[in-house]
Amino acid sequence: MAAIVCPWCQSELIQEEGQEPDEFCPVCDNELKGYRTLQFGLGAEAEEEEDEEDEDDVASESETDDLAWGQDGDLREKNEALLRYEETVEALLDEQDLVPECPQCREYMLEAGRQTVSAEAFSPRKAELLGGEAVLQAPFEMHVYVCPSCFAMTHTLSDADRGRVAQKLSREARDD
Incomplete structure (x- = not known):
């Protein structure tokens, strides 16, 4: 196996x-x-190969039955669906302000939405260096991203909550 x-x-x-x-x-x-592969033909050799392929296609089409036509149509439909999928992903990425890379496959990620985390749903870690206070206090908001290639998801803090964390950490560093 x-x-x-x-x-x-x-x-x-x-x-x-x-x-x-x-x-x-x-x-x-x-x-x-x-x-992720592309095949390119160069020069006269490529044209000759295309002509030979076209002749082979004509001969093979006349010899095939209806079942082969159905399979070819299925492949064409899958290619068209994939093309529509890729075009939609590109259009959605163009609309985004922030376009992070997927940590799994390095493709660009789509913003799926926002999530507010309540105090009941979040148990903050208390840091001794911060005098027993948490680095991040609930409620806070996160941006949720999904990868259109491998469908991994990531979260990032909203701009306002990033500012709160940065302010807290810089204030604590000055107090030392």
């Missing part, structure tokens, strides 16, 4: 001996073979 790791979602895919490797990840449905 061989194991393949999906480059998109990091899932380990078990492949039994004698079985052909999957083309798409069964977990995230992304392509396994062409991960």
